[in-house]
Amino acid sequence: MTEQTTAVPDAAVPLEAAATPDTGAAGPAAPAPRDRRALRAVLRWTAAVLVFGAAGAGTAYGIARAERTDLPGLSTKGDGRWAYPALVRPTPPPGAPLPFAADNPDGIHYAGLTQLLLPAPRGSAPDAGLKLEKDSAVTVDTFLEEYEPSARDKLRAQFDLNGLRQIAGRGWTTPDGTRTRVYLLRYHASGFADTFKGCGADMELNGVKQVVTDEVWNKAKVEQVSPAVEGLKALEEAVPFGDEQTRVGCVESGDIRAVILQSRKGGAAAVPLHQAVILQNQLLQ
Secondary structure: OOOOOOOOOOOOOOOOOOOOOOOOOOOOOOOHHHHHHHHHHHHHHHHHHHHHOOOOOOOEOOOOOOOHHHOOOOOOOOOOOOOOOOOEOOOOOOOOOOOOOOOOOOOOOOOOOHHHOOOOOOOOEEOOOOOOOHHHEOOHHHHHOOEOHHHHHHHHHHHHHOOEEEEEEEEEEOOOOOEEEEEEEEEOOHHHHOOOOOOOOOOOEOOOOOEEEOHHHHHHHHHHOOHHHOOEEEEEEOOOOOOEEEEEEEEEEOOEEEEEEEEEEOOOOHHHHHHHHHHHHHHOO
8 A cells, every 4th residue: 555645845855754644643652763763864854954945935845745665764654753734935025034044144034923833734633722812823921831830930031031022833632632832932133032941951841840851862863963953952751750741842943942842641752743843943944
């Protein structure tokens, strides 16, 4: 039987992170060796894809209906990745440069923040519990509900002091029960964005006892030695956890910071979080 895949980039380089079986959901957490192999392939192809920089606004990442076994690095089947729609690079306003272009070294994103949000994967349902304002805007108070009450005042003070402009969010739930929330925080400049301390091993998430480094991610990252994954982090709720486990992804890109949270009863799989981090980063390049 031919296995259906999602689209991969048209920049003549396969995007292993986006080419996934159209299952709509990840299964239970995969064994560590499988996670490690999948992540190595993800990082390898992402390092190449991210050089498309100035290829042009509005370019779809697509070789539609390509077979997994026809593309290098995509022969592994059933490794838990989700099927996302083809990613489309946001179009900045007329006359505005692309982020990280020669005339925009600070990485300012001029496209609408909602356009930069990772889309929900196929087969998922919108997260009715995520409180969104008009145009997917998220208030500071709503975002801070993800953190322990004791941590909220300090983060709020940092936002007030360091030029937070806006927050946008998107959330979905996959059929296996994994709940995903993606938040983008836009600052006035990259220097202000560097002051954000709400995504890291010391973050105090609501209901999460301790967040630790995802060693599978870190090991693959070190082995790849790729500048394309600089500013990306993957973390996980330490074992033992309660009924639910949370995984965290952090992306740093110019004036924007992304926080990705995935939670699931019984344990959250690693590969979908790794995949979301890499794809969200691509949309911010």
